Amino acid sequence: MKKVFMFMTLSLLTVFSIGCSSDDNDKPIIEPPIETNYEKAIMKEWVFDNYQLIDKDRKVVKEFDAMGQFECKKNIWNFKEIVNEDNVKQNARVDLSYITDPDTNECIEHRKIAPYSIKDKELITALVNDGDQMMVYFFEIREIGKEQMLLIRKDYELTEEEAIKYNYPKEAKYLQYKLKLKK
Numbered sequence: 001m002k003k004v005f006m007f008m009t010l011s012l013l014t015v016f017s018i019g020c021s022s023d024d025n026d027k028p029i030i031e032p033p034i035e036t037n038y039e040k041a042i043m044k045e046w047v048f049d050n051y052q053l054i055d056k057d058r059k060v061v062k063e064f065d066a067m068g069q070f071e072c073k074k075n076i077w078n079f080k081e082i083v084n085e086d087n088v089k090q091n092a093r094v095d096l097s098y099i100t101d102p103d104t105n106e107c108i109e110h111r112k113i114a115p116y117s118i119k120d121k122e123l124i125t126a127l128v129n130d131g132d133q134m135m136v137y138f139f140e141i142r143e144i145g146k147e148q149m150l151l152i153r154k155d156y157e158l159t160e161e162e163a164i165k166y167n168y169p170k171e172a173k174y175l176q177y178k179l180k181l182k183k
Contacts, residue, residue: 038121039091042123042144042149043080046077046182047074047076048074048076049179049180050063050178051175051177052175052176053163053173053175054152056173058176061169061171061172062168062169071098072099072100073098073107075098076182077096078095080092080094082113090115091117093115093126094112094113095112095114097109097110097112098110121140123138124138124139125137137155139152147180147181148181149180149181150176150178150179151177152176153174153177157173158173158174
């Protein structure tokens with residue numbers, strides 16, 4: 001009988017010790033859908049949504065549509081593994097840009113392939129400009145979520161004077177790229 005009484009006492013103590021605490025509420029805890037395995041998470045097709053100017057605290061102070069005046073569709077960055085001409089696997093960013101042909105008014109796709117690498121939270125890739133010059137850029141990976149990716153250009157920092165000169169908010173400090181997962 002003592003064993004039964006002891007068992008019942010321990011059972012009740014266990015039940016009462018795991019009961020609701022005073023700080024419980026009805027709101028569920030939702031973890032943010034942010035990836036930390038960047039090399040895996042980036043391997044998708046991303047649509048260039050917009051450029052964002054952010055301040056020193058990384059708050060957005062101004063947004064620009066990523067589609068320029070001569071573009072007919074938003075650019076796509078497709079991160080994937082390819083086999084190069086030497087039969088070696090490498091990470092590549094396939095850049096698809098879409099420009100309206102002024103003569104025919106047709107939307108023309110331009111495809112360029114550039115290598116990329118990721119180390120910690122840094123993305124190193126090349127951007128190919130209109131003159132087909134390859135320029136290396138360094139981005140801080142701010143976030144890669146299930147639906148969007150935020151990249152901050154590490155080589156682009158505005159002073160307050162430059163921001164005012166370009167008619168940006170004077171708080172504008174850094175350039176952030178916002179990309180959305182292609183559906």
